[in-house]
Amino acid sequence: MSDKKTKTRERILxxxxxxxxxxxxxxxxxxxxxxxxxxxxxxxxxHFDSKEALMLEAFRHLLKQRQSAVAQIDDQLPGHERRALLAAFYLSRKHRDGSDKACPLPSTVGEMSHLPESFQEVLAEHLEMMVAQLSSSPEDADKVLADVALMVGGLTLARALGDGELSDRVLRAAKSAVI
Structure with missing residues (x-):
């Protein structure tokens, strides 16, 4: 692929x-x-075969960015401390209100049942990677899944509520449940 075509594809993505x-x-x-x-x-x-192919690639791309960000957390810390650090950012006003490199899950998970199975496969792969990145032991895996579900649900509710006091309370409550 030529440099120009690659750059154009990146702009579309x-x-x-x-x-x-x-x-x-x-x-x-x-x-x-x-x-x-x-x-x-x-x-x-x-550049793309279909809108579905583009959106799947965008979804995969955004989740890989999230995985890279999580990988920056010191893996020498116990799993619960890594999750607490992640929750401190993920369940923040800045993340709720920001759109640059925000998590795509709050806007996507509600549509999963209407999307091709490939979206569910990418989501499952992402969750497995998160479990691997945030667990201290195999026994910790279900706690990681619960914390991730709590974070995504909390952020989804907070975004749905806007930037008011109830939204802030949702963020604080979800964060305290993870920490």
Whole structure:
């Protein structure tokens, strides 16, 4: 792939990622995504086979970014301390209100039953990776899953509520349950 084609593909992927975070994988149209990338719809199929393929790649890309961020947490710390550090960021106002590199799960999980199975496979792979990154032992795996579910659910509710006091309370309550 030429350098220009690679850069164009990255622009499309970045636009799709931003749309996925803010509106989920089903809502944004190809026209909207291409417009956000500063391109016309006509060039879309030179880079992706379908909107579904683009959104799946954007979903996978965003989850890999999350895994990389989690990998930055000191793996010498016990699992519960790693999860507490993650929760401190994940369940923060900054993460709730930010759109740059935000977690795609709150905007995506509600649509999973309507998406192709490949989205569920990517999600399952991501959860397994999170368990591996945040567990101190095999016995710790279910606690990690519970904490991840609590964090995603807490962030989803907080985003749905906006930036008011109840939203802040949801963040604090979820964070205290993880920590």
């Amino acid at each position: 970045d636009a799709a990622s931003a749309a996925l975070i803010s509106r989920g994988p089903g809502q944004p149209s190809v026209n909207e995504i291409m417009g956000a990338a500063g391109l016309t719809v006509g060039g879309f199929y030179a």
